[in-house]
Amino acid sequence: MKANDGTTVPVWGVVRPAPTAPDATPPLEVEVAVIGAGIAGLTTAYLLRKEGLDVTVFDEGAPGSGQTGRTSAHLSSVLDDRFDLLERARGADISAVFHESHASAITQIERIVREEGIDCNFRRVDGYLFTGSDGDAEVVAREYEAARRAGARVERVENGAALPGAPTFAGPALRFAAQATFEPAAYLGGLLRVSLEQGVRLSLGRRVMAVKGADASPEGRAEVTLEGDHVVRARHVVVATNVPSPINSWMGIYLKQAAYRTYVVALEVPKGSVPDALYWDTHDPYHYVKLEPRQDGDHDLLVVGGEDHKTGQDGASPARFDALVEWARRHFPGASEVVARWSGQVVETGDGLAFIGRAPGSGENVYCVTGDSGMGLTHGTLGAMIIRDQILSRPNPWAEAYSPTRKLVNLRLLGEVLNVGKQYLDLLSAGEVASEAELQRGQGAILRSGLHKLAVYRDEQGTVHRMNASCTHLKCVVHWNAIERSWDCPCHGSRFDCTGRVVMGPAIADLKPEVVEPARERLH
Numbered sequence: 001m002k003a004n005d006g007t008t009v010p011v012w013g014v015v016r017p018a019p020t021a022p023d024a025t026p027p028l029e030v031e032v033a034v035i036g037a038g039i040a041g042l043t044t045a046y047l048l049r050k051e052g053l054d055v056t057v058f059d060e061g062a063p064g065s066g067q068t069g070r071t072s073a074h075l076s077s078v079l080d081d082r083f084d085l086l087e088r089a090r091g092a093d094i095s096a097v098f099h100e101s102h103a104s105a106i107t108q109i110e111r112i113v114r115e116e117g118i119d120c121n122f123r124r125v126d127g128y129l130f131t132g133s134d135g136d137a138e139v140v141a142r143e144y145e146a147a148r149r150a151g152a153r154v155e156r157v158e159n160g161a162a163l164p165g166a167p168t169f170a171g172p173a174l175r176f177a178a179q180a181t182f183e184p185a186a187y188l189g190g191l192l193r194v195s196l197e198q199g200v201r202l203s204l205g206r207r208v209m210a211v212k213g214a215d216a217s218p219e220g221r222a223e224v225t226l227e228g229d230h231v232v233r234a235r236h237v238v239v240a241t242n243v244p245s246p247i248n249s250w251m252g253i254y255l256k257q258a259a260y261r262t263y264v265v266a267l268e269v270p271k272g273s274v275p276d277a278l279y280w281d282t283h284d285p286y287h288y289v290k291l292e293p294r295q296d297g298d299h300d301l302l303v304v305g306g307e308d309h310k311t312g313q314d315g316a317s318p319a320r321f322d323a324l325v326e327w328a329r330r331h332f333p334g335a336s337e338v339v340a341r342w343s344g345q346v347v348e349t350g351d352g353l354a355f356i357g358r359a360p361g362s363g364e365n366v367y368c369v370t371g372d373s374g375m376g377l378t379h380g381t382l383g384a385m386i387i388r389d390q391i392l393s394r395p396n397p398w399a400e401a402y403s404p405t406r407k408l409v410n411l412r413l414l415g416e417v418l419n420v421g422k423q424y425l426d427l428l429s430a431g432e433v434a435s436e437a438e439l440q441r442g443q444g445a446i447l448r449s450g451l452h453k454l455a456v457y458r459d460e461q462g463t464v465h466r467m468n469a470s471c472t473h474l475k476c477v478v479h480w481n482a483i484e485r486s487w488d489c490p491c492h493g494s495r496f497d498c499t500g501r502v503v504m505g506p507a508i509a510d511l512k513p514e515v516v517e518p519a520r521e522r523l524h
Helices: 039-050 083-090 092-116 134-150 184-197 319-331 376-391 411-428
Strands: 029-035 055-059 123-130 154-157 173-181 201-204 208-212 222-226 230-242 257-270 277-281 288-292 299-310 338-349 355-358 366-370 443-449 452-458 464-468 479-481 486-488 495-497 502-504
Touching: 029 039, 029 222, 039 055, 039 092, 039 184, 039 230, 039 376, 083 092, 083 134, 092 134, 092 173, 092 184, 092 376, 134 154, 134 173, 173 277, 230 376, 257 319, 299 319, 319 338, 355 376, 366 376, 443 479
Parallel strands: 029 055, 029 230, 055 201, 123 277, 230 366
Antiparallel strands: 123 173, 154 173, 208 222, 222 230, 257 299, 257 338, 277 288, 288 299, 355 366, 443 452, 452 464, 479 486, 486 495, 495 502
16 A cells, blocks of 8 residues: 555565666556555466566555565465364365465465576475464364365374474474465565566556446446546456455445454574474464574574454554563573564454455456455465456356355354444543643544544654544544554554555545644644
8 A cells, every 4th residue: 555554664674676667657548457566466467467468556655565565474275264163164165275275376476486586585394283272282183184174284293392493382283284485575576576577567656546347437448546536447457455445335345354463573593493384373363483594694583473453452562572572482492682573464354265356346347355364475376366367267266265245144253343333432432642742752642622533643853743533434433553653443454654644445535634723733
């Protein structure tokens, strides 16, 4: 969405600059318009260009500036919400489709790395599911059987501490073969470079405000409206923004999703002390771990994530990072200095599968990839594979399982819907501060002003920024995120920077400024 989706910086840094300058002037006519320059959008553009189609990628910010750049870089064909639960929700056939499609996505990434010569340290590794506590042995036993039925290459590890240097968990574990990892910024930068060399065009700097399918256009083509009322006409439009934005009429999608914040730290560990593998446990929320080998020095990096919570709820506090560091040092005794920490956003669906394919209600030539469910790298890649086939009128064996129109009715989804309803009670509560004079530099809070609420931020120079606190999507009251200095919506996960500009949908309009006299107040 925006050039900077947070104030924290992942250990990978940012996407390396492309050698070719992007096309900053939006065209009037394109064959395929791809909205979003993350892994889903760039992979879609790359695959379609390989088929001879002309593709233009649109993004308000820099490539990789959304959630792709904030990943922990697990490439896994193992459902992090567990095969056992998916099988019970949608059946063994869908569980097998999940494994096959994500395994194929890893193979697709491996093929692109090899054929295009992308230097991103891609490597195949094992993955380990460990018990979070002694009482989870039965959870692991059920998962073993469900994983085998799904087609995963899995074996039992009866003692979780048997692998030297692995997490010191008690109880059994599962080892999954043929998983992978890489350096995400380097991969996306390489994919961008290759795509531009092969003729993909890149148009940056303008927010996409609306998309209409051919059915709603008098020209008989899909239309993409950019900021400034610039209209681009296209034969096909692919919305790959991780959330169903900018098309807020997709009621059937965003009401079946829930946004969560997740936290990651990178710590130094002695080189060679931890096996190069993926690790995750059975906690809820679970912890996820991988090694990032370093070529120089005496240390590798241990990347540890977790502490998930609903976006805009339960507090985005630095204490989340402290809890991860404490957990990492307890289970990996060699973990020492923290060298990076960052947060990201995952969009969960009711069954753990993304919504991929033709966007409901938007015409036959508008497609979407949304709902990464914490596995955005593989969901984004397989999403590009499905949409490529649909645009080219080819059959795809996974399309039905991921269809955005599939019906989802379960207790998990019902709980999320009820949770959204509760957030509107914030409209009636008192403010967090009585006066903006209570705010320190770099701090934001909610202030009640008569019948409505203000989102008030005092910047590092002491200037106070006042905005209407109602999210421009569906009017929930936003909450302050002290880690990323953003305003986060607790209903559907829209995020705005400290001065109210959208950084993540489904909102497409900025928070409305509130002018109060005197309009500029300074802290002395």
